[in-house]
Amino acid sequence: MDFQESTIANDFETREKNPLARRLASHSEFSEEELQALLSLPLKIVAIDADTDLLVEGERPTQSCVVLSGFLCRYKLLEAGKRQILSFHLPGDMPDLHSFHLPRMDHSLCSLTPSQVAFVSHQSIDRLMERAPKLAAVLWRSSLVDASVLRQWMANNGRRTARQRIAHVLCELLVRYRSIGLAQDRRYRFPVTQIELGDAVGASVVHVNRVLKDLRGDGLVTIAAGYVSVLDWPGLKETAGFDPSYLHLLKGDTWVG
Amino acid sequence: MDFQESTIANDFETREKNPLARRLASHSEFSEEELQALLSLPLKIVAIDADTDLLVEGERPTQSCVVLSGFLCRYKLLEAGKRQILSFHLPGDMPDLHSFHLPRMDHSLCSLTPSQVAFVSHQSIDRLMERAPKLAAVLWRSSLVDASVLRQWMANNGRRTARQRIAHVLCELLVRYRSIGLAQDRRYRFPVTQIELGDAVGASVVHVNRVLKDLRGDGLVTIAAGYVSVLDWPGLKETAGFDPSYLHLLKGDTWVG
DNA sequence: CGGTTACTTGATGCGTGTCAATGTTAGTGG
DNA sequence: CCACTAACATTGACACGCATCAAGTAACCG
Numbered sequence: 001m002d003f004q005e006s007t008i009a010n011d012f013e014t015r016e017k018n019p020l021a022r023r024l025a026s027h028s029e030f031s032e033e034e035l036q037a038l039l040s041l042p043l044k045i046v047a048i049d050a051d052t053d054l055l056v057e058g059e060r061p062t063q064s065c066v067v068l069s070g071f072l073c074r075y076k077l078l079e080a081g082k083r084q085i086l087s088f089h090l091p092g093d094m095p096d097l098h099s100f101h102l103p104r105m106d107h108s109l110c111s112l113t114p115s116q117v118a119f120v121s122h123q124s125i126d127r128l129m130e131r132a133p134k135l136a137a138v139l140w141r142s143s144l145v146d147a148s149v150l151r152q153w154m155a156n157n158g159r160r161t162a163r164q165r166i167a168h169v170l171c172e173l174l175v176r177y178r179s180i181g182l183a184q185d186r187r188y189r190f191p192v193t194q195i196e197l198g199d200a201v202g203a204s205v206v207h208v209n210r211v212l213k214d215l216r217g218d219g220l221v222t223i224a225a226g227y228v229s230v231l232d233w234p235g236l237k238e239t240a241g242f243d244p245s246y247l248h249l250l251k252g253d254t255w256v257g
Numbered sequence: 258m259d260f261q262e263s264t265i266a267n268d269f270e271t272r273e274k275n276p277l278a279r280r281l282a283s284h285s286e287f288s289e290e291e292l293q294a295l296l297s298l299p300l301k302i303v304a305i306d307a308d309t310d311l312l313v314e315g316e317r318p319t320q321s322c323v324v325l326s327g328f329l330c331r332y333k334l335l336e337a338g339k340r341q342i343l344s345f346h347l348p349g350d351m352p353d354l355h356s357f358h359l360p361r362m363d364h365s366l367c368s369l370t371p372s373q374v375a376f377v378s379h380q381s382i383d384r385l386m387e388r389a390p391k392l393a394a395v396l397w398r399s400s401l402v403d404a405s406v407l408r409q410w411m412a413n414n415g416r417r418t419a420r421q422r423i424a425h426v427l428c429e430l431l432v433r434y435r436s437i438g439l440a441q442d443r444r445y446r447f448p449v450t451q452i453e454l455g456d457a458v459g460a461s462v463v464h465v466n467r468v469l470k471d472l473r474g475d476g477l478v479t480i481a482a483g484y485v486s487v488l489d490w491p492g493l494k495e496t497a498g499f500d501p502s503y504l505h506l507l508k509g510d511t512w513v514g
Numbered sequence: 515c516g517g518t519t520a521c522t523t524g525a526t527g528c529g530t531g532t533c534a535a536t537g538t539t540a541g542t543g544g
Numbered sequence: 545c546c547a548c549t550a551a552c553a554t555t556g557a558c559a560c561g562c563a564t565c566a567a568g569t570a571a572c573c574g
Contacts, residue, residue, distance in 0.1 A: 074408075076408065076409075076412040078412060078416050078417065078498060079498050082416040082417075083416070084411060084412035084415045084416045086408050086411055086412070098401040098404065098405070101394065101397060101398040101401050102398065102401050102402065102405065102505050104502060104505070106405050106408065106409070106502060106503045106505070107408055130390075133387075133390065133393075136393060136397075137358065140358060140393075140397045140400070141358040141359065143397070143400065143401060143404065144355040144358050144359050144400060145359065146404060147355065147400065147403060147404035147407060148355070148359065148363050150404060150407040150408060150411060151331075151333065151343050151363065151364055151407060152333075152363070153411060154341060154343055154407060154410060154411050154414065155333040155335060155341035155343070157411065157414060157415050157459070158341045158414050158458070158459030159335050159339040159340070159341045159456075159459060160335065160339075161561075161562095162561080162562075193519090193520065193521090194520075194521070194522095195520080199416075201415070202414070202415030202416055203562075203563090204562070204563050204564075205520090205521085206522085206523085206562085206563075206564080206565095207561085207562055207563070209521065209522060209523085210522090210523085210562095213522080213523095241335060241336050245361060245363060246363045248359050248361070248363070418529075418530095419529080419530075450551085450552065450553090451552075451553065451554095452552080460530075460531090461530070461531050461532075462552090462553085463530085463531075463532080463533095463554085463555085464529085464530055464531070466553065466554060466555085467530095467554090467555085469553095470554080470555095
């Protein structure tokens with residue numbers, strides 16, 4: 001990995017200052033013992049340039065990461081230079097958590113913007129879960145939500161038009177951004193080129209471009225300068241056939257629009 | 258659920274006779290204590306007719322199941338009667354394991370043949386994992402493999418032709434059947450209509466039919482009487498772009514053909 | 515300011531969907 | 545044992561969504 005390490009940050013004194021702890025503790029009630037275990041987890045915080053592979057398919061990482069800031073995606077390369085983007089990842093996500101139990105990466109992980117991630121060694125995850133079994137449940141749950149999102153993407157990409165697929169991705173990201181408090185009303189960061197959006201929904205650049213033009217023309221949504229602005233949320237939801245239940249958001253994070 | 262209950266089978270004396278225990282114990286070494294916990298797990302074994310929904314999207318099950326025999330699939334219904342089949346499930350799979358941590362089903366689960374499944378209440382899974390933490394890891398791992406398969410299907414369905422997609426499904430099932438010892442050389446049970454195969458790979462019945470005709474014409478594979486016969490395994494792998502690593506099979510289960 | 519990358523638009527063709535009709539097979543009841 | 549039925553499989557004709565090719569424009573950057 002060719003990114004630059006900035007800090008060995010092992011020294012958060014409080015729960016509020018430790019980003020991983022903040023993220024995980026929001027899911028469940030923990031005992032003092034468990035919180036202590038969480039807070040003593042060694043994190044390595046790393047700054048990553050845009051368009052950089054954190055992991056490449058076939059690798060066998062010994063650590064997993066939490067996204068602190070930025071925007072990442074998973075992808076697979078196929079024959080003839082084709083690429084499928086499998087998911088987008090926002091702050092709070094753990095896009096390679098599965099490497100803890102599945103040693104070989106079956107896809108790659110890449111930053112789309114400059115990002116900050118916190119690495120945790122598998123070894124310390126192991127130790128953490130011995131001290132705080134409830135945390136294992138929280139992590140397991142988050143990998144199950146991840147799978148649920150994959151199922152929804154499969155259904156979209158398999159059985160919907162490009163217009164619906166693109167609208168759906170844009171809906172999902174608004175809801176997810178809101179759930180982590182990083183949406184500005186109905187506007188959010190979207191550092192995804194039309195090529196990449198095409199690789200996510202299984203469409204060509206040209207077609208993505210035309211669909212976006214149509215969505216703009218219908219007054220539903222615009223993308224400009226790396227930001228999505230949702231102009232007509234009910235309309236966008238409608239054309240996407242979007243229902244957020246598959247995100248399995250917890251009470252506090254849910255936003256119905 | 259309108260299936261018929263046949264046995265409350267709580268009385269397997271040995272590891273070999275308890276199907277869930279046999280399945281799970283193959284993944285890892287367990288202590289005597291852990292095996293005891295596993296063997297004392299209450300199972301409810303149920304026979305299910307073909308084409309019966311075990312679970313419908315939106316339900317909140319209090320139990321999960323292990324497939325003992327038969328063939329199941331997960332699916333989602335979309336607007337206008339469209340359907341996406343998300344995965345196929347063979348004996349040994351736990352297709353609704355995630356309901357343990359995600360209360361609301363985000364898809365449905367359906368039998369394609371008469372099947373036998375063993376239900377385990379979430380409560381007893383909970384108790385089991387307290388007594389045998391290593392089992393939590395095994396179950397978590399299996400849900401991660403499940404997600405890996407979903408990722409592979411996404412890449413197929415998103416970025417490959419119908420011919421490749423169909424060939425890929427057929428390759429995957431051969432390898433999975435072999436890994437559980439239920440393939441007859443290069444022939445296996447495939448109780449999937451062309452409509453259903455279309456719903457799995459995102460194609461119309463008509464097109465599925467033509468593709469199958471082509472695959473047959475090229476001497477790669479035939480489907481007849483509910484069985485797939487792979488005639489040219491290297492050729493089928495080649496046209497599918499199939500690489501089994503995404504199945505994350507363990508040493509003993511791997512079959513390279 | 516030339517080079518690079520992303521976006522945009524038009525023309526054309528292929529892969530696949532849709533519609534419609536027919537063949538095939540397995541099950542059902544007389 | 546044979547009409548009758550209901551799925552499922554198969555095939556042809558035609559249309560449409562989307563890919564591909566090509567070319568031009570806009571924005572960015574050292």
